[in-house]
Amino acid sequence: MRLRYIELFHAVLSTGSLTGAANLLNISQPAASKALQQAESHLGFPLFSRVRGRLQPTQQALLMRHQIDRLMRDLYDLRRLAVNITRPESHPLRVTSTPALAQTLVPDAIAQLGKVYPAATVELFTQHSAVMCESLMLREADIGLTLQDISHHGLWQEPLCRGNIKVIAPPGWWSERDLERPLPIKALAGQPMIGITVQDALGAMLQSHLSKVEPAPRTNVWVQTYQLACSLVARGGGLALVDPFTAQCSREPVQKRSLKLQLDVVLYAVYRPDSPLNCVQMRFLDHVRELAQEILSAP
Secondary structure (H helix, E strand, O other): OOHHHHHHHHHHHHHOOHHHHHHHHOOOHHHHHHHHHHHHHHHOOOOEEEEOOEEEEOHHHHHHHHHHHHHHHHHHHHHHHHHHHOOOOOOOEEEEEOHHHHHHOHHHHHHHHHHHOOOOOEEEEEOOHHHHHHHHHOOOOOEEEEOOOOOOOOOEEEEEEEEEOEEEEOOOOOOHHHHOOOEEHHHHOOOEEEEEOOOOHHHHHHHHHHOOOOOOOEEEEEEOOHHHHHHHHHOOOOEEEEOHHHHHHOOOOOEEEEEEOOOEEEEEEEEOOOOOOOHHHHHHHHHHHHHHHHHHHOO
16 A cells, blocks of 8 residues: 555544545545545455445455554654754753652752753653653653663663662651661561552562562552652551652651662663763753762762
């Protein structure tokens, strides 16, 4: 099938009529009708049948639909990439980060960047690591910040700093003396905990370590973000394991201790190796690194 036939087929599937498809493709209705007839002639079978004034895909068309949808997604991605490649060098700094970092680290780094480059414009996005990689590859973002080792063959990841997993608890849970000592993971046995269903390498490793604790922690509530876990812990919901940035920057009145576990949390900057960082981007990463180290070294 030629590309124009594929686009027309997808447009008719999306709108249910030749008129709607013609409007979507910005062509006339007779041109759309002629193109559909040509496509069916080349294929040797009908693609649509008219049912109560609407075009319904035939069985042959339905067999092709999945491949057509995938081709259209690839075509859309190619167009997005082409547009972003031709953007001028003066395009704003575009940063994508995971939700935890967007609420604890990125705002201060942007504020400091604005003092050095007051005329610079910045675009911020919050995305999980898998979507972040796609945005970087399509040149919709310049820099990604994540706590996950993404190991993407088309991207370069630069470790900025390392921290430790934190255990957070409601106010008054531990004594002042206890707060000075790391907590062994076996001390979580049988304790009430907030479960975190973060679908990344860090979340998976934490759940793996907790699964070996006997008796297992009592987990009745599960959340998707470390920030929500902090809110529930502050209200007496139990203990939780969170990344060090969430623990240190949370405004919730929680106690926090390092977890005695050989498991580092690494803050990565991710970017494309074929696009050297400019002075604004490098200064931004300098601010992120400095602020992250300050947060991790705070008592």
